Amino acid sequence: xxxxxxxxxxxxxxxxxxxxxxxxxxxxxxxxxxxxxxxxxxxxxxxxxxxxxxxxxxxxxxxxxxxxxxxxxxxxxxxxxxxxxxxxxxxxxxxxxxxxxxxxxxxxxxxxxxxxxxxxxxx
Amino acid sequence: xxxxxxxxxxxxxxxxxxxxxxxxxxxxxxxxxxxxxxxxxxxxxxxxxxxxxxxxxxxxxxxxxxxxxxxxxxxxxxxxxxxxxxxxxxxxxxxxxxxxxxxxxxxxxxxxxxxxxxxxxxxxxxxxxxxxxxxxxxxxxxxxxxxxxxxxxxx
Numbered sequence: 001x002x003x004x005x006x007x008x009x010x011x012x013x014x015x016x017x018x019x020x021x022x023x024x025x026x027x028x029x030x031x032x033x034x035x036x037x038x039x040x041x042x043x044x045x046x047x048x049x050x051x052x053x054x055x056x057x058x059x060x061x062x063x064x065x066x067x068x069x070x071x072x073x074x075x076x077x078x079x080x081x082x083x084x085x086x087x088x089x090x091x092x093x094x095x096x097x098x099x100x101x102x103x104x105x106x107x108x109x110x111x112x113x114x115x116x117x118x119x120x121x122x123x
Numbered sequence: 124x125x126x127x128x129x130x131x132x133x134x135x136x137x138x139x140x141x142x143x144x145x146x147x148x149x150x151x152x153x154x155x156x157x158x159x160x161x162x163x164x165x166x167x168x169x170x171x172x173x174x175x176x177x178x179x180x181x182x183x184x185x186x187x188x189x190x191x192x193x194x195x196x197x198x199x200x201x202x203x204x205x206x207x208x209x210x211x212x213x214x215x216x217x218x219x220x221x222x223x224x225x226x227x228x229x230x231x232x233x234x235x236x237x238x239x240x241x242x243x244x245x246x247x248x249x250x251x252x253x254x255x256x257x258x259x260x261x262x263x264x265x266x267x268x269x270x271x272x273x274x275x276x277x278x
Contacts, residue, residue, distance in 0.1 A: 031155045032162035049181050050159045051188030054152040058192075061151075077162070083155050 013098050016056045019046050021065065021087060021095040028069050030082035031057070057085060065091035130168075133178050134161050140182060143189045145196045156185070207267050214263040221256035224249050 013021070023029060023037035035053055038046055048056075060066045069084035087095070109115045137160050141153040160181055167174050197212060228249050235242045 031159040035159065035163070049184040050156045050163075051181070051185040053159065054148075054156050055188050055191060058148060058152065080158055082158060 012101060013094070014056070015046065016048055016052055017060060017065070018095075018098055020053075020056055020060065021091055021098075024066060024085060024087040025092070025095060028084040028086040030074060030084050032077075032082075033074070034085065060091070063090075064088055065094055129174075130161060130164050133164065133174075137181070137185070140185055140189075145192050147196075148192050210263045210267040214260050214267065217256040217259040217263065221253050221260065224253045224256070228253070 019038040019041060020034055022041055023034045029037060031050070031053060034057075035048060038048065057066065061068070065088060066085050067088050069086050071081045071083050073079055073081055106115070134157060138153070138157050141149060141156055144153065163177060163181070164174055167177050197208065228246055231242055231245055231249075
């Protein structure tokens with residue numbers, strides 16, 4: 001009998017990994033860029049220091065969720081060359097699967113009238 | 124200018140702290156972490172927010188990160204049977220145990236001095252354990268060196 005095996009997507013993700021994947025979904029970023037984007041995406045509710053950020057990046061690189069890009073200077077900052085990170089195909093699949101999981105949870109919560117529609121951070 | 128020298132000083136100390144990460148992690152991320160530390164420092168300073176709290180927070184958070192990475196490395200090295208890593212851990216454990224026992228023996232001897240109490244029953248097994256620990260430390264050191272040489276001679 002045939003059994004459908006779901007793709008390995010590493011879901012569920014930790015909040016740090018989810019936010020980093022979200023930050024990298026649109027474009028490549030360096031460490032500080034990721035930190036700023038995570039802060040912006042979460043309305044300032046999720047902040048991470050260098051230790052947490054790079055610990056997560058290490059695990060995500062090992063898991064194949066992200067890749068290192070070329071080292072280059074950020075024109076909006078100083079003249080230091082920085083390592084950029086980009087989301088991989090597996091990272092995109094994993095992010096979609098995780099967001100779908102969140103969507104299903106939110107639907108259940110809305111059906112149970114635990115939360116209203118149009119839920120966002122801190123509301 | 125004074126602020127820049129403060130940043131440079133903090134950056135140098137942060138860079139030293141990063142030296143305690145496992146080598147693989149350090150090679151991969153130390154430069155980026157140092158840059159990110161300096162970026163956040165500059166951002167807070169430009170926004171007129173205090174940097175002292177950030178510096179302490181970053182040092183504490185990074186210190187915890189260092190411990191986590193070492194634990195993860197030990198776990199992965201035992202999973203991949205990285206003998207030199209396991210031998211190093213055993214050696215450190217044996218040396219630590221031996222030092223602890225020596226301290227205990229000395230304390231017992233000092234406390235028992237002049238009381239006429241027979242402490243042979245306590246000291247003898249402890250001394251035996253010290254000897255065993257010392258032997259384990261020596262054996263693991265030799266084995267780790269051999270494993271290192273063997274690993275180095277492999278392509």
